[in-house]
Amino acid sequence: MVSKPPAQYTTTVANSSQYIDMRSDTVTLPSEEMKQAMVNALLGDDVYGEDRTVNELEARCAELFGKEAGLFVVSGTMGNLLAIMAHCQRGDEIIVGKHNHIHRWEQGNYAQLAGVSATTIDVD
Structure with a gap:
């Protein structure tokens, strides 16, 4: 349930x-089908570009979004931080909803690691 x-x-x-x-x-x-896919997944080291599954995922996402390349990251938190770092420089400010996940649950990583401060706003 x-x-x-x-x-x-x-x-x-x-x-x-x-x-x-x-x-x-x-x-x-995960469903049984998802578990079976994990068991049967081909393995390789993604750091050295040897993981075919990751390579295919990155290529497919790049194609879907019309981009030159894609980058797989292991968590949404990492993706959020990379997005901020791609768009902001140290000392910049982001505007974020005061109840948004990135502000409430990501431990201020945008300030600690990217040097970016946040102003929160009410969002419905």
């Missing part, structure tokens, strides 16, 4: 009663 998470952690699909729980990948369980 899946219970609905607190409203501040979800995004409602427009014109629908469905919700998408964006808190963590730990709130869902």
Whole structure:
């Protein structure tokens, strides 16, 4: 049974009663098909460009978004930080909703690692 998470952690699909729980990948369980795919996955070292699965994922995402290349990162937190660092310089400021995940749960990494400060705003 899946219970609905607190409203501040979800995004409602427009014109629908469905919700998408964006808190963590730990709130869902993999299906048997997903488990089998993990067991059968080809292995390789992604640091040296030897992981075919990662290479295919990066290439497919680059194609989907019309970009030259893609970069797989291991977490949304890492992706958020890389996005900030790609768009901001040390000393810059970002504007973020005061209840947004990046501000509430990512431990101020944008300040610690990117040297970026944040101004929070109310967002409905």
